[in-house]
Amino acid sequence: MEPLSWGAILVEILIRFTPVWIGMAAIFALSLTFKRRLGLYGKLFDSTIGMIGFAIVLFWVLTALFSNMIITHDPLVQVSGMKNKLPGTPVPEGTEGLGYYLLGGDNLARDVFSRMVAGSTIVMQIAPVATLFAFMVGITLGLPAAYYGGALDTFLSFLANLILAFPVILLFYLLVTPEIVATGLPTYMAAVLFLFPILFLVVLWNSRFFTQAGKRAAYISVTLVLGLWVYLGVAWNADPLGIISVPPNILIVFVSVVFVNAPTVFRIVRGIALDIKTRDYVAAAQTRGEGPWYTMLWEILPNARGPLIVDFCLRIGYTTILLGTLGFFGLGLAPESPDWGSTINDGRKLLSIYPHPALAPALALMSLVLGLNLLADGLREESLKD
Amino acid sequence: MGLFILRRIVIMILTALCLTFIVFVLTNLQPNLEKLAKTQGNVRMTDEQVATWLEMNGYTDPMLSRYGQWLGLLPGWTREDAEGNVTGRCISRDVPADVAPERCGVLQGDWGWSTVLRDEVSAIIGTRLGLTGILMFWVMLLMVPMALIMGVLAGMREGSRLDRSLSTVSIASTATPEYVSGVILIAVFASSAVGLKWFKGTATSAMDGITFENFTLPVVTIALYGMGYIARMTRASMTEVMTAQYIRTARLKGVSFPNIVLKHALRNALIAPFTVIMLQIPWLLNGVVIVETLFNYKGFGWTLVQAASNNDIELLLGCSVVAVVVVLVTQLISDVGYIFLNPRIRIS
Numbered sequence: 010m011e012p013l014s015w016g017a018i019l020v021e022i023l024i025r026f027t028p029v030w031i032g033m034a035a036i037f038a039l040s041l042t043f044k045r046r047l048g049l050y051g052k053l054f055d056s057t058i059g060m061i062g063f064a065i066v067l068f069w070v071l072t073a074l075f076s077n078m079i080i081t082h083d084p085l086v087q088v089s090g091m092k093n094k095l096p097g098t099p100v101p102e103g104t105e106g107l108g109y110y111l112l113g114g115d116n117l118a119r120d121v122f123s124r125m126v127a128g129s130t131i132v133m134q135i136a137p138v139a140t141l142f143a144f145m146v147g148i149t150l151g152l153p154a155a156y157y158g159g160a161l162d163t164f165l166s167f168l169a170n171l172i173l174a175f176p177v178i179l180l181f182y183l184l185v186t187p188e189i190v191a192t193g194l195p196t197y198m199a200a201v202l203f204l205f206p207i208l209f210l211v212v213l214w215n216s217r218f219f220t221q222a223g224k225r226a227a228y229i230s231v232t233l234v235l236g237l238w239v240y241l242g243v244a245w246n247a248d249p250l251g252i253i254s255v256p257p258n259i260l261i262v263f264v265s266v267v268f269v270n271a272p273t274v275f276r277i278v279r280g281i282a283l284d285i286k287t288r289d290y291v292a293a294a295q296t297r298g299e300g301p302w303y304t305m306l307w308e309i310l311p312n313a314r315g316p317l318i319v320d321f322c323l324r325i326g327y328t329t330i331l332l333g334t335l336g337f338f339g340l341g342l343a344p345e346s347p348d349w350g351s352t353i354n355d356g357r358k359l360l361s362i363y364p365h366p367a368l369a370p371a372l373a374l375m376s377l378v379l380g381l382n383l384l385a386d387g388l389r390e391e392s393l394k395d
Numbered sequence: 396m397g398l399f400i401l402r403r404i405v406i407m408i409l410t411a412l413c414l415t416f417i418v419f420v421l422t423n424l425q426p427n428l429e430k431l432a433k434t435q436g437n438v439r440m441t442d443e444q445v446a447t448w449l450e451m452n453g454y455t456d457p458m459l460s461r462y463g464q465w466l467g468l469l470p471g472w473t474r475e476d477a478e479g480n481v482t483g484r485c486i487s488r489d490v491p492a493d494v495a496p497e498r499c500g501v502l503q504g505d506w507g508w509s510t511v512l513r514d515e516v517s518a519i520i521g522t523r524l525g526l527t528g529i530l531m532f533w534v535m536l537l538m539v540p541m542a543l544i545m546g547v548l549a550g551m552r553e554g555s556r557l558d559r560s561l562s563t564v565s566i567a568s569t570a571t572p573e574y575v576s577g578v579i580l581i582a583v584f585a586s587s588a589v590g591l592k593w594f595k596g597t598a599t600s601a602m603d604g605i606t607f608e609n610f611t612l613p614v615v616t617i618a619l620y621g622m623g624y625i626a627r628m629t630r631a632s633m634t635e636v637m638t639a640q641y642i643r644t645a646r647l648k649g650v651s652f653p654n655i656v657l658k659h660a661l662r663n664a665l666i667a668p669f670t671v672i673m674l675q676i677p678w679l680l681n682g683v684v685i686v687e688t689l690f691n692y693k694g695f696g697w698t699l700v701q702a703a704s705n706n707d708i709e710l711l712l713g714c715s716v717v718a719v720v721v722v723l724v725t726q727l728i729s730d731v732g733y734i735f736l737n738p739r740i741r742i743s
Contacts (some may be wrong), residue, residue, distance in 0.1 A: 174414060176677075183703070194424075362589060
């Protein structure tokens with residue numbers, strides 16, 4: 010068979026992404042129709058930049074969801090004779106899947122296109138959840154630091170600055186190498202960090218329904234049962250039902266990313282809370298006799314949501330960059346893993362002769378982070394309007 | 396003011412102590428020490444040989460005592476083997492046992508010995524920092540003026556087409572981490588596949604002599620990532636200044652627009668970016684690590700990666716001290732500089 014021309018490659022790739030196009034069209038049509046009823050999310054569709062950013066992010070989310078339908082070959086299978094082949098090269102007769110390597114083969118003769126698509130799944134699994142965890146940790150520690158001040162604030166701020174004074178890469182090397190993993194340190198860190206979301210939710214319900222004993226008990230018990238079940242499975246790999254388990258190296262990557270992000274979130278939350286603390290409605294709540302946690306979680310936090318949502322989008326992008334950094338140094342994930350950082354790291358050795366294996370994941374990563382940044386920019390613009 | 400700086404310096408020393416202690420503990424965990432023993436001695440060592448090696452090289456003392464030795468607060472370890480040869484922390488080929496000092500640590504100016512690069516840590520860090528300093532100098536020279544010009548141009552007329560396009564460019568630049576832009580730049584400008592071949596894809600030769608050909612790509616790669624952020628901060632500060640009362644007055648007086656921007660707005664708009672630029676330097680350190688690895692330029696970042704991946708304890712401690720000093724000194728300079736630049740702020 011003849012190799013495909015660039016135009017034919019492009020058409021073929023666009024066809025492969027069909028499920029994504031359908032999904033995007035459906036979501037955009039629905040959102041545009043009902044945009045006046047959707048609050049801040051609906052307002053996003055008033056700003057061009059925000060819409061472009063949202064489209065890019067949505068593209069990658071859907072790609073991650075439908076990656077099994079999009080990939081043309083198994084991302085881990087090597088096809089002999091396809092080593093470092095250029096984009097559009099036909100595969101030998103009798104190989105499973107499409108008849109071409111759309112974006113060429115890498116130095117182990119695997120399909121670059123399929124690896125890039127499969128990599129999006131890994132990034133989408135880790136980055137948003139890790140960012141959410143970092144936010145839970147940052148909020149749970151940042152609010153009391155700002156609210157109470159004093160020694161607690163000094164101590165927590167010192168800790169945050171200490172972690173931030175570490176060069177990120179040194180921290181990754183110290184946490185993620187196999188020798189440290191053998192000591193079980195990441196598991197202990199996971200055990201501590203993963204307690205925060207449960208703690209956060211329990212305090213959240215407790216302070217809200219303090220006067221309604223029935224509701225309070227119901228919410229807290231559901232949170233505790235579900236939370237501890239997930240906690241046992243994720244942090245200790247000891248789920249009694251055996252349903253939830255996380256591969257150890259993904260857990261380590263997850264923990265180190267949360268650990269690096271949490272201090273920055275802490276500082277942001279603390280800064281905003283220090284400002285909001287002086288407002289009249291906080292004083293009103295205190296005069297009403299509300300408890301400190303109610304004031305923090307139900308008076309201060311909701312009023313800090315604007316900047317926090319914007320930062321959340323930016324931070325997912327930054328987390329994606331951090332994941333790529335880990336992969337770039339070959340830390341954490343398995344070497345054959347198709348995540349973008351590891352693929353870039355694989356490809357960079359032969360960069361000046363065969364740039365295509367590294368270029369595809371590099372552009373993918375860049376577009377996702379760019380989309381998140383544009384989305385954050387649009388959100389910021391729209392949330393400032395009212 | 397003096398008290399403020401003094402307090403900051405005390406915090407700095409405290410942070411450096413905590414940080415080095417954490418690094419010390421993590422690098423001295425048992426599996427790390429075993430790996431070190433095997434890379435230093437022999438890969439096929441048995442468990443007993445590993446234990447003896449660790450014992451003879453002073454790695455079995457309690458953790459706190461060894462941290463004290465590294466600091467130079469406690470006397471260095473000494474061991475005597477079966478033939479009566481005395482070895483010790485402060486004893487080396489040049490310094491025999493009978494003249495060796497009792498303590499040798501950071502306080503005595505001895506930063507220790509790098510096990511992977513086989514040289515004095517202070518000498519390694521000195522030369523490597525020099526190389527990174529050259530890189531940073533060129534990065535700053537490219538990044539700062541470009542970022543300021545972009546920010547001022549974007550911020551002087553908020554919402555204009557120029558503002559929109561420059562803001563998008565700066566968002567795109569912050570969205571491109573060094574390992575992505577480096578890969579793209581090498582692929583476009585240095586690979587035989589595209590065929591431009593204007594620059595070299597490695598900067599190894601730049602360590603002997605910098606040329607336009609071998610140093611452009613690393614400098615541009617680092618500068619690109621940092622530029623967007625500074626430009627956006629400059630834009631924000633510029634738009635704020637442009638809405639100030641005195642700018643309106645100047646406009647109503649009939650001052651020409653270029654004059655307003657250059658003479659009235661610019662100086663006030665540049666206070667905030669100064670802080671941002673100082674705080675950006677520790678971030679650049681990260682970029683330096685990635686870029687030096689990507690372009691094989693053996694500076695400080697490359698050394699950090701070598702030390703970390705080979706568990707070179709004393710070199711890693713030296714590197715962390717340098718890193719923490721860079722972070723905290725730039726913070727201090729940005730705070731102090733801000734006070735000097737902005738007379739409205741007072742510390743009391």
